[in-house]
Amino acid sequence: MKEILGLYNYWVVIFLMMTGFYIVIARRNLIKKVIGLSIFQISVFLLYITMGKVTGGTAPILPAKHFTTGEDFQTFSNPLPSVLILTAIVVGVATTALALALIVRIHEEYGTIEEDEILEQDREP
Amino acid sequence: MPAAVTQITVILLLALLACTATTIVRMRDLWAAVMLTGIFSFLGACWMLILDAPDVAFTEAAVGAGIATVLMLGTLALTSREAKPPEHFPILPIAVVVMPGAALVFGTFDMPYFGDPFAPAHSHVMPEYMSDTVPDVRQIESHPGEPQDAHSDEHSDSQRNDSQDRGAHHGVGVPNIITAVLASYRGYDTLGETVVIFTAGIGVLLLLRGRRERRDVEEDGE
Numbered sequence A: 001m002k003e004i005l006g007l008y009n010y011w012v013v014i015f016l017m018m019t020g021f022y023i024v025i026a027r028r029n030l031i032k033k034v035i036g037l038s039i040f041q042i043s044v045f046l047l048y049i050t051m052g053k054v055t056g057g058t059a060p061i062l063p064a065k066h067f068t069t070g071e072d073f074q075t076f077s078n079p080l081p082s083v084l085i086l087t088a089i090v091v092g093v094a095t096t097a098l099a100l101a102l103i104v105r106i107h108e109e110y111g112t113i114e115e116d117e118i119l120e121q122d123r124e125p
Numbered sequence B: 001m002p003a004a005v006t007q008i009t010v011i012l013l014l015a016l017l018a019c020t021a022t023t024i025v026r027m028r029d030l031w032a033a034v035m036l037t038g039i040f041s042f043l044g045a046c047w048m049l050i051l052d053a054p055d056v057a058f059t060e061a062a063v064g065a066g067i068a069t070v071l072m073l074g075t076l077a078l079t080s081r082e083a084k085p086p087e088h089f090p091i092l093p094i095a096v097v098v099m100p101g102a103a104l105v106f107g108t109f110d111m112p113y114f115g116d117p118f119a120p121a122h123s124h125v126m127p128e129y130m131s132d133t134v135p136d137v138r139q140i141e142s143h144p145g146e147p148q149d150a151h152s153d154e155h156s157d158s159q160r161n162d163s164q165d166r167g168a169h170h171g172v173g174v175p176n177i178i179t180a181v182l183a184s185y186r187g188y189d190t191l192g193e194t195v196v197i198f199t200a201g202i203g204v205l206l207l208l209r210g211r212r213e214r215r216d217v218e219e220d221g222e
Helices: A001-024 A030-052 A078-108 A115-123 B003-025 B029-049 B054-078 B091-108 B126-133 B135-139 B149-168 B177-185 B187-221
Strands: none
Touching: A001 A030, A001 B003, A001 B091, A030 A078, A030 B029, A030 B054, A030 B177, A078 A115, A078 B054, A078 B177, A078 B187, A115 B091, B003 B029, B003 B177, B126 B177, B135 B187
């Protein structure tokens, strides 16, 4: 029980991560693959953010007063995962945009975005 | 917000995240799959907000749920909207996915528990960043409620003065520590990020510019 309460966040993140991974390797449609990649990516962001949470803490913005009691917060969650992930989100969207542009180009050349049909066309002399 | 309400909200959010992800797997209509990806991203942003990372939540909601969805919808308009059904039962992909998943779950048993204030992630550089960024946080230790004897008190007093001096020299003066670390201490990361976005932008422009030129040529030919 203690493990479930303490580690459920990692398990949910691993489930989401593996779902994204499954879409990438099992689906033949290129847009579906990009969707799978972005699900995987969001799961990694969530993994980092859950590791930064401190019980009873609040967002690291100062000064922090409780909105009902008016007391000062003494505990803060870790700001460093947030800093890393802020950079990663924007880079992730940039790579997604590049992948989607490549898909548009592939569709123009082959007339399809299904991986097996593209490979078939490549095999034909 | 009472702890129980937060707990129920988090459980609901996580269940919704899992449902959305599994629905995306089975979805053949790409338009619906893209919209569900946007919803997935937004649900992730909600969880991040509960996990005390409002900056990341805003960015994820704007960039992940907003811009990425628009880009994908644009791609759908230029390509096709329907995915082909899978031909056979994917036994190999399931095996490939379950094995690393099980290994990762096994690995989590050594991880610090959720919300643990003594986790290694909170003990090394994090207090230093906190105290250097805003001099007022120097009293706030990463280990609340830790018993201190007289000797360690004296010791931490000298440390406090030290960090106060450093705070005076290096303090950023921005109330949001995330912004301070991102823009000041780790400014080069943001520069590198800008380079990546610039490169990706050039790549997208080159790939899509050719498209317009070819279409013009085709129209001239007719």
